[in-house]
Amino acid sequence: MRLLNVHTRQLKDFTATKIPRYAILSHTWGGDEVLFQDLTNSEHKKKNGYAKIEGCCQQAIIDGFDFVWIDTCCIDKSSSAELSESINSMYAWYEKAVVCYIYLVDVPSAQDPYEIDSAFRKSRWFTRGWTLQELLAPSKIVFFGQEWDIIFNDSVMAEHEERKSRRADLPRQRMVLLEQITGIGTKYFEIEFGEASAQIASGCKFSWAAMRETTRPEDAAYCLLGLLQVNMPLLYGEGSKAFQRLQEEVLKKNQDLSILAWGFDMTWRETSLRKNMGLRSYGILAPSSYYFKNFPVSLSKFTNHLKLATHSMMTNLGLNINLPLICINSSQGIYLALISGWTVARLGNKHEAFVLPLLKREDQLFERLPGSPPVISVTLTKGSNRRIKWKSIYLMEPKSSPMTWKPRKFNLINDLDFLFFHPSQYTSEHSGFQLYHNQMITAGFSVRSVFPPGFNDSASHLTWEFLSRNFEIILVLSRNNTDCCVICVKGRTTSRDRIRISKMSISRCQPSLSAWQWPHHLAMTVGSTDLKWGSTVRFDSDPEKKAEYASLELNTGVASWHGNFVGIVINHHGGADR
Structure with a gap:
């Protein structure tokens, strides 16, 4: 390990058994940092990044340390071997430091960090991938503002922090503040994180990094090595494959099945958009930590x-x-x-x-x-x-081959009759169906889930080419996770160019409902007079009957260059919105 002497500003190498007491710096990189090679140049003090090195050394002297570790200048990044060793060791270095100085260059002096709109809450430091382990690994952390003043000073503590906790450096109120900013539960700040880390689900750790960013795509995986207690070689240039390798290493080590629980409670639209960015959806492992953003807390205990x-x-x-x-x-x-x-x-x-x-x-x-x-x-x-x-x-x-699906009901493992869809043999028929949802999207709804698969998506509608004789379309839409409806369309293909619709319905449902999981009586648990979304609409019903917020309109003879289609429009009644 290479440390910087705070008195001489010279670097010194130490073997693992002879490392002295040291403080460690956590910060965000700027555009003019002092690197390892710069320390041999007398001009390095003129760089903008030297101010944080000076501030860190001065604070370490006050606290009685002779050495500090700073990632910008203590790692020779021109050596791929040293860089790989350092990244695989970095979590341990933060864990073994006596104290971690967290320097927030974008937080001005004398500002209350507890204010709702404070610069502390908005600091870039909380959005970066590397700083996650730098928050959790050290046994003691101290936050500093841009002038190297302590953010949680005596006046702040006197006003906000009366309740003590197991950690002297983190009063209970400060843990709550950090939870609000990072999404990491207070219980994880109270424990000795290194000792308890193996008992925390890997999916839970991924969820903490879900909304964090790194400059290089590979670092989105490499910055989590220590938290997940795995080691692997660095291959810059592999892009998102690094995150795939990371998950494989986790499975090799501890058999934690929470790593398969990605994409929980995410809408179909979210996964579709991420796929368009070049990431795979619905594969074996998650394309990135983003897919763990809704990881269920209750899963970790299992x-x-x-x-x-x-x-x-x-x-x-x-x-x-x-x-x-x-x-x-x-x-x-x-x-x-x-x-x-x-x-x-x-x-x-x-x-x-x-x-x-x-x-x-x-x-x-x-x-x-x-x-x-x-x-x-x-x-x-x-x-x-x-x-x-x-x-x-x-x-x-x-x-990747196209499939169509036919429905069947089964008595499943719970009290509901779930509707499943199953693959049938692919044929070349071109009669199809189009469902127009653009009015609902304009009204603020999003597509939460769709069934069956094998559809083409556009801004205004979804298109299926039905290849089986009987079919059922299920579409779940939601707005703000409160207004949620399920659209069901049943029909059959009677010939190559004809489709007969036998039933259309639009009903209120619970936000947790998935399209493939459509239980009819679950969506109708509220009396029909109380339904925001109305009850079933059939062709033999009153054609003027409409739901309170939306209705279905059959539009036959939709023209398409690749076949004859039947279309259904979901009409949104804006005047009924509350």
Whole structure:
């Protein structure tokens, strides 16, 4: 480890057994930093970045330290070997420091950090990927403003921080403030993080980094190595593949299935937009930590107790892993893979479990069910443990071939009748269906989930080419997670160029409802007179009947260059909005 002498401003190397007491600096990089090679040049003090080095050294002298570690000048970044070793060791260096000075260059002096609109809350330091481990790893942290004044000074503490906590450097109120800014629960600031880190779900750690940024795409993975307690070589230039490698290393080390719980409670529109940016959606592992942004807190307590019968490894077929499965219908190949909850299934009471909807391709080959959310929560009921069977499977990347789907109902593992859709043989017929949702999008709604898959998306409508005789379209729309509706359209293809619509409905539903999971009576739990979204609309019903906020309008004969389509327009009634 290389440290900077605060008195001489000279660097000195130490072996692992002879490292002295030192302070460590956490900061955000600017455009004119003092690098390792610059210290040999007498002109380095003229650089803008030298001010923070001087401030750090002066503070260390006050606190009685002879050495400090600063990443800008203590690492020779021209050496790829040294850079790789330093990044893999960095978490440990922050953890072993006596104190971490957190320097916020964008926070002016004498400002109350607890104010709702304070510069402290908005500091760039809280948005960077590397600073996550620098917040959690040290045993003691001290925040400094741009003039190297202590942000949480005596007057601030006297006004806001009366309650003590287990950590002398972090009163309870300050932990709450940090939770509000970072989304990291206060309990994680109270513990000795290094010792307890192995008991925290990897998915939970990814969620803390979900909205943080790094300058280079590879660093979005490398900055998490220490938090996840893994080591791997650095390959700058690999781009987003670094995050894939990171997840594979986590699975090799601790079998934490929370790493498969990405995409929870994300709308279809969100995943669609991310895919257009060059990231894969609905694959085996998450494309980035962004997909863990809604990671369910309750999942971490289950993943602490996973005991898998076999190891997992990435192969040319996919991720080979041993999972507890519930077969929904063997002939159609629909399964649920439990990543939590099976250890309490034998208790006999209802409880929440998180599952991966899977489609069986061959004997051991499975993929995530197209069109469904990557992970969902279900309620397991008494006796469901008898249906759980452990199986070694290969979780594959999804097939790219087009598919259509036909519906069937089953009595599932809970009190609801879930509607599943299953693949049928691909044909070349061109009759199809278009669902126009542009009025709802303009009114502030977003597409939360869609079924079946294999549709084309545009700003105004969704298009399917139906290849099976009977079909059912499910579309879930939501606005601010409060107004939520499900649109259902049933029909059949009667010939190559004709489609007969047998039923259309638009109903209020719960925000947690997924399109592939459509339980009719769940959406109708409120009496029809109280429904914001109205009840079922059939062709033999009053044609003037409309829902309070929206209605469905059949528009036959929609022209398309690649076939004959039936269209349905979702009309939004703006005057009914509240």
